[in-house]
Amino acid sequence: MKKLVNDPNQVVIEMMEGMLEAHPEQLKRIPGTTVLARKDAPVQGKVGLVSGGGSGHEPAHAGYVGKGMLDAAVCGEVFTSPTPDQVYEAIKAVDSGKGVLLIIKNYTGDIMNFEMAAEMAEAEGIQVAKVVVNDDVAVEDSTYTTGRRGIAGTVLVHKIAGAMADSGASLAEVEAVANKVIANVRSMGMALTPCTIPAAGKPGFHLGENEMEIGMGIHGEPGIEKSEIQSADSVAETLTNKVLEDLKLESNDQVVLMVNGLGGTPVMELYIVNRKVAQLLKEKSIHVHETLVGNYMTSLEMAGCSVTILKLDQQLQELFDAKAEAIAYKK
Amino acid sequence: MKKLVNDPNQVVIEMMEGMLEAHPEQLKRIPGTTVLARKDAPVQGKVGLVSGGGSGHEPAHAGYVGKGMLDAAVCGEVFTSPTPDQVYEAIKAVDSGKGVLLIIKNYTGDIMNFEMAAEMAEAEGIQVAKVVVNDDVAVEDSTYTTGRRGIAGTVLVHKIAGAMADSGASLAEVEAVANKVIANVRSMGMALTPCTIPAAGKPGFHLGENEMEIGMGIHGEPGIEKSEIQSADSVAETLTNKVLEDLKLESNDQVVLMVNGLGGTPVMELYIVNRKVAQLLKEKSIHVHETLVGNYMTSLEMAGCSVTILKLDQQLQELFDAKAEAIAYKK
Amino acid sequence: MTLTVETAIKWLHFVNEEIQANKEYLTDLDQAIGDGDHGLNMARGFQEVSLKLNTANYNDLASLFKDVGMTLLSKVGGASGPLYGTAFMRLSMALKDKSKATQSEFSEGLQAALNGLKMRGKAQLGDKTMIDVWEPVVEFLKNHEQVTGKQLADLAKEKMEATKDIEAKKGRAAYLGKRSIGHLDPGAVSSYLLFSSLSRTFSEGEI
Amino acid sequence: MTLTVETAIKWLHFVNEEIQANKEYLTDLDQAIGDGDHGLNMARGFQEVSLKLNTANYNDLASLFKDVGMTLLSKVGGASGPLYGTAFMRLSMALKDKSKATQSEFSEGLQAALNGLKMRGKAQLGDKTMIDVWEPVVEFLKNHEQVTGKQLADLAKEKMEATKDIEAKKGRAAYLGKRSIGHLDPGAVSSYLLFSSLSRTFSEGEI
């Protein structure tokens, strides 16, 4: 395992300490917890936004804490949903009396832990709403199973719900717009290499020298199929087509496009992928309002990428364009 | 070679095309060249800033094109300095009559190619000044040899010289402040894994399963020594101490700190490194004005990091704090 | 059988021992069809449980199991944390004020725990989760008056092994669809360790 | 010897052949003590040179070598691009208006090229660069009236091989310090290919 770590069991706390050292004006730690919150939380007159999940997806989620995005991020162990008590602390820390929205990625563990935290907070009289992001079209959406996973599209929920909250909207309004984003955002990823949970000390799965996995989840959950490595263009096409199939766009639709790196892929390659995705959207007369290329939702050092498309309407576009001052997302 | 590419010989052009698709409002390509310039170049009444070098260091340098930073970046082949004709095109494209500053990383190839371009431009009556960044303390600075390499500190030269140019300063003034940054910035890096030039198809060097290289350059040039992998804290200490040894800071000095990832290292690990670097600076009563943690100057998919420290004075601090709207650096 | 505070503590220390010994094994199982943290999660949680039991004093089973539940809830995380946490909280509630429990009281307690698990995780028997061990074991304990530890452990083992042939419908393994067949469910294995430790607590004799 | 436009073109095609054939070898050498692009750079440049020579017509050596120089300058990049580019530009200038060159004229031209190399790169003999091949070869051509191709190639080879034992003072290999000893200099090898191709142009006979 080639990693810059000290004790593999302390990576989350040490990362948090490093973040606090780096961003002392923006972040504070809720004492004794793994919650990183806006320095000025709770912000009076504003709905509080809390997200989080397992660590290892940095800059998600603590990197999205800041004006116009999240009020707090709860950092679980690597790839492990944070526990209810920690989420509860985050809710308490950001509630200004206007209520708190939990942005949850759709994994059994996250759902259960955030739900229990919400129950605890509600018992204390705090208004809590929850939205569940499930943008990953690699997984079939069936009511009999766990449903789709939440991946990079989550960042766009943070952005837009954050802008809505910033405008002074009510909890119900912020929840509604977050759900609108969720209804209109789809993603799919792929991986070239596995990643290693530091405390596990060995890669979570294996891919042969000439193999890739299409539909890979951000915790190394397998996807649709293992195949021979394909060209960037062909990968871009597979991901984009699958996303479009599900999103059912029409010509002249406006979208936000995100080409996201999983942590180990150079920015150069992400732009090469973006080149093809942009071409495909152009061919379909879909208008890209803005493109985000970079490492937004990662899987430790996994090499690979995901493509996310969000269909905009007037409201979503305005909120997307609003100012944001998070550590890893400035607008 | 596990990469998201099409033709390995076309990666630079395709990356540029992907960047142009992603940032059509900010970037334009000078037709027929590998130059990416600000959409609104040449900016009247402003000294033009040109940098560049081999590709593979993304977001350097095209990601730093934008208001408050560079006016153009010249993209060479991977790890290969761009040719004089391309640099010359960049100079022409950004000169508004106030002259152009070339920000060159100290490599024989870059120096020669940029120098020849400057000669060409000067022959056309364009005022050109050059600064050479040589922040890498891993290499001994001797007048008999090539001298120190330019690495991540270059981004801070872009930032501060960019702000100075934005203020309407003259070419001589912008050159002077760029040289002031260069005189006050030091870096050192290390690597855990090698990287592969796409067209070469195999890693540039070898590191054993339990080895790392301290002092690694951003093109995979070897550093000070190969050693057993050490802890993040020990790596942070080695890099920081070597940088401080050279920079000779005093207590209460103000600095900018950059913990830079080489492309393949998760942000989590960079923050773990930052935690220790910040502690070390605190122990020496050195005040960190701002910390940058992320992938600023990379080596394709190399795993590893570098530590950069810039000593500030009043002028540098104000310029560092000025607004910047580059693709990969917003302030 | 009678479950006393002492035997309960013994049981939980055994669970911790088994979990620590199988930490890597559980992680390997989770790497195959999940995200590779189940061993780490369970080891972290039961380590804390063990520590807690070493430092606190208990007069009744309810407060003991409440501490276990709260510790697991706040230390394990992921899917297994709220599940095991809820199970022990429900067990605690079912044994309110009791300093010891008969087999039938304990079985009712485990039934309450199982109900909690199902309420929390919304999984059914046959979804390839820990439920596939819990449900038959609880049924067995409820329906048989004199049960040996060996019978219990054998049943738990059999049901754990049976998860291998099931296609996952819940939890992270569900993303694999048919590709989940052929692998043991990690949570079923940790639940097996829970029940085999119970068997060990009462050695081979009657529970 | 007499260098005509035709023999010069033949020479440069041979160089291209050699460079393409040794592309990976040059890259391997550069991976060891540089950044691993020398083969790629030279192959890209001489490929273009070859294309250019196939499509253009030349009446004199000066315009031919000018095109070669400009092509290398604009296609190779890195350290070797401006160096080889400058060399051929200087050679062109030295042979102004000449449609053919005697050995002594050609040697003077190469001397001018070498001067350009040294001016541009500021390296000296013994710095472990292409200069270590160029300088002795140029000296030899200048000081001997009747030179065979074999003598030329042998000398270039010997000097190329001698770079192995030198510690680099210039170029990327200089960062290695003493660790550069034991490796051939990639630019010295490509320069050897340049001169061995010249020898091949005149086959084994007198140049």
Ligand SMILES: Nc1ncnc2c1ncn2[C@@H]1O[C@H](COP(=O)(O)OP(=O)(O)O)[C@@H](O)[C@H]1O
């Ligand atoms: N909905 C559910 N109901 C019951 N058990 C579940 C459910 N989802 C997951 N599990 C159990 O949890 C185990 C995985 O736990 P763990 O790896 O710790 O959490 P995570 O899946 O969040 O990483 C699975 O093997 C399964 O037995």
Ligand SMILES: Nc1ncnc2c1ncn2[C@@H]1O[C@H](COP(=O)(O)OP(=O)(O)O)[C@@H](O)[C@H]1O
């Ligand atoms: N200052 C110099 N003078 C002469 N030759 C040099 C100098 N610097 C480098 N070289 C030559 O250039 C070769 C490397 O070329 P190349 O790999 O194409 O460029 P880069 O080093 O920029 O990657 C070296 O092997 C050496 O022979």
Ligand SMILES: [Mg+2]
């Ligand atoms: Mg998990």
Ligand SMILES: [Mg+2]
């Ligand atoms: Mg190079």
Ligand SMILES: [Mg+2]
């Ligand atoms: Mg798991």
Ligand SMILES: [Mg+2]
């Ligand atoms: Mg090279």
